Amino acid sequence: MRDLHASQIKVAVEAVKARKEVNEVYFVACGGSQAVLMAGQYMFDKESSIPSHVYTANEFVYDTPKRLNENSVVISCSHSGNTPETVEATKLARSKGALTICLSNLEGSPLWEAAEYPVHYDWGKEVSDSDKNKGILYGLLFSLLSVLAPDAKWDVCLKELEKLTDLSAQAKAQYDAQAKAWAKRNKREKTIYTIGSGINYGEVYSTAMCWFMEMQWINSGCIHSGEYFHGPFEVTDYDVPFMLVKSIGHTRHLDERVENFAKKFTEDLLVLDQKDLDLSTVADEAKPYVAAILTGVVIRHFVEAIAFERGHSLDVRRYMWQMQY
Amino acid sequence: MRDLHASQIKVAVEAVKARKEVNEVYFVACGGSQAVLMAGQYMFDKESSIPSHVYTANEFVYDTPKRLNENSVVISCSHSGNTPETVEATKLARSKGALTICLSNLEGSPLWEAAEYPVHYDWGKEVSDSDKNKGILYGLLFSLLSVLAPDAKWDVCLKELEKLTDLSAQAKAQYDAQAKAWAKRNKREKTIYTIGSGINYGEVYSTAMCWFMEMQWINSGCIHSGEYFHGPFEVTDYDVPFMLVKSIGHTRHLDERVENFAKKFTEDLLVLDQKDLDLSTVADEAKPYVAAILTGVVIRHFVEAIAFERGHSLDVRRYMWQMQY
Numbered sequence: 001m002r003d004l005h006a007s008q009i010k011v012a013v014e015a016v017k018a019r020k021e022v023n024e025v026y027f028v029a030c031g032g033s034q035a036v037l038m039a040g041q042y043m044f045d046k047e048s049s050i051p052s053h054v055y056t057a058n059e060f061v062y063d064t065p066k067r068l069n070e071n072s073v074v075i076s077c078s079h080s081g082n083t084p085e086t087v088e089a090t091k092l093a094r095s096k097g098a099l100t101i102c103l104s105n106l107e108g109s110p111l112w113e114a115a116e117y118p119v120h121y122d123w124g125k126e127v128s129d130s131d132k133n134k135g136i137l138y139g140l141l142f143s144l145l146s147v148l149a150p151d152a153k154w155d156v157c158l159k160e161l162e163k164l165t166d167l168s169a170q171a172k173a174q175y176d177a178q179a180k181a182w183a184k185r186n187k188r189e190k191t192i193y194t195i196g197s198g199i200n201y202g203e204v205y206s207t208a209m210c211w212f213m214e215m216q217w218i219n220s221g222c223i224h225s226g227e228y229f230h231g232p233f234e235v236t237d238y239d240v241p242f243m244l245v246k247s248i249g250h251t252r253h254l255d256e257r258v259e260n261f262a263k264k265f266t267e268d269l270l271v272l273d274q275k276d277l278d279l280s281t282v283a284d285e286a287k288p289y290v291a292a293i294l295t296g297v298v299i300r301h302f303v304e305a306i307a308f309e310r311g312h313s314l315d316v317r318r319y320m321w322q323m324q325y
Numbered sequence: 326m327r328d329l330h331a332s333q334i335k336v337a338v339e340a341v342k343a344r345k346e347v348n349e350v351y352f353v354a355c356g357g358s359q360a361v362l363m364a365g366q367y368m369f370d371k372e373s374s375i376p377s378h379v380y381t382a383n384e385f386v387y388d389t390p391k392r393l394n395e396n397s398v399v400i401s402c403s404h405s406g407n408t409p410e411t412v413e414a415t416k417l418a419r420s421k422g423a424l425t426i427c428l429s430n431l432e433g434s435p436l437w438e439a440a441e442y443p444v445h446y447d448w449g450k451e452v453s454d455s456d457k458n459k460g461i462l463y464g465l466l467f468s469l470l471s472v473l474a475p476d477a478k479w480d481v482c483l484k485e486l487e488k489l490t491d492l493s494a495q496a497k498a499q500y501d502a503q504a505k506a507w508a509k510r511n512k513r514e515k516t517i518y519t520i521g522s523g524i525n526y527g528e529v530y531s532t533a534m535c536w537f538m539e540m541q542w543i544n545s546g547c548i549h550s551g552e553y554f555h556g557p558f559e560v561t562d563y564d565v566p567f568m569l570v571k572s573i574g575h576t577r578h579l580d581e582r583v584e585n586f587a588k589k590f591t592e593d594l595l596v597l598d599q600k601d602l603d604l605s606t607v608a609d610e611a612k613p614y615v616a617a618i619l620t621g622v623v624i625r626h627f628v629e630a631i632a633f634e635r636g637h638s639l640d641v642r643r644y645m646w647q648m649q650y
Binding site: 024030031032034045046047048049050051053056057058060062063064065066067083085160190191197198206208209210211213215217218219220221222223224225226229230231232233234235236237249250251252253257261265317318319320325 | 349355356357359370371372373374375376377381382383384387388389390391392408410476515522523531533535537538539540541542544545546548549550551552554555556557558559560561562574575576578579582586590642643644645647650
């Protein structure tokens, strides 16, 4: 991680440490950024005794949780730093006395100015993965947890993030042929469902909402592995495509149950099993977290492959940024 | 509400009152039952200072929130009382010392035995709507809130539930012709999206997951109104069907923004505006809650109409209850 980023995280964490009480952590953003932050809610929920929540920013603004106050920490995120709802939510949180931290690719953006403790992340092909949005978010989370739920493992996890660039390249190479074959086969599909659980739910959420619906105009819906058998599985048929993330974390059983059923009734089940990732150089404590980030990298590789096969650039939008809405 | 139900709620609420501390409320169930409980999480979030969370039951079992303890209240729900994940989650919560309340249609079921404070609800055509699952849940919630977030309005809200049977019949009659026309028009659609926000999110979630996917084998996905513009709206096209619930609550602006955009780009937008419901006999404090329940009734009427047009009974399942999974 770059010194700039490390020092911005340090300032934010010191400020949290200086608060007498932290009663609640809110993760607030929209779309893909909200999906990224879901990992934070998961981590606080399972690793700390501090309640945490995820909100789409405008619900937070128009129907604010009653408990929001000076003992709250609010973490918001917007790539451009310009998402109006997220800026507004951050201003609102700050006006209520909450400690506000934001993540953004753009220093000096409205979100950057709205939050008390802004943290920058890099973007692009030539930068280190530990300095991109997820690397920075996880770095912030591990650092916050080391203060709010102290454990030696957070320092270990933090160091492992430095391996993300190499591990990402390796994961892409590993899945390259499979991604191309899957893309060829699925390029005319009108609907592709995504399924996952635990810390990976955010990844499958953004795959459905952003990768498929927004950037490919492919119909999609995101199904929690624990919910599949309580409704959604009835749409399963031999020609219905599913993308399932199979966790190495505690919810693996849920994903495996979906796999065992779905593989019998559809010929188009893609299973991205985190067990197949080479995590031999990663400390055990960090494995589920590193795997979650790498799964995002692998999914992106599949999405880029299908975008190519469909001749539908990931940069094309018909409404977003094209008009007022 | 029947005396039996009122007294079961009373016993549960007295037990909550007797706890020294209540630090957290967990709502735990699967599928349609989880969707029903989402209203509870919404209410606690917006009306009390007690944090609350919704879980699909198996995630709660396999990846239990760290904070679950004797100061937690866990509310679970299963119609049959036989959903194994929900039974297991309730047992786990109880073993951790949490106060467990369950809702079920079946007295003596495994869930009924697992929870310390079981509450029964009725089901079927001839029973009062205030005694069905949502009437009983809201009755429980209002009663819990009157203890945990005291306000005179909870008693008012509780009384208004008695009007549900009449109001439901009225709402069905009001929407009958529109439901039939919508069903005729949409009977060959392969995909129908649902959109909503605030307290209504649970309704649009169960409409997608249970009504459409499970009971009609229609592809669907549930979109939060606040998320529509951050990805999903790019699938909007003249022939893409959406069902939007427009709230009378604080998030109305979010729904309206979706409506204003979507009506320009699809010819198949169904808007169920809660403002159109006749709530003139309902106390102001209770209106958003009663509207949320009535919206479920109205949606069911639309779903019954499309099931008829498609010749696809709502009772047909190809996997559920047909095999081991």
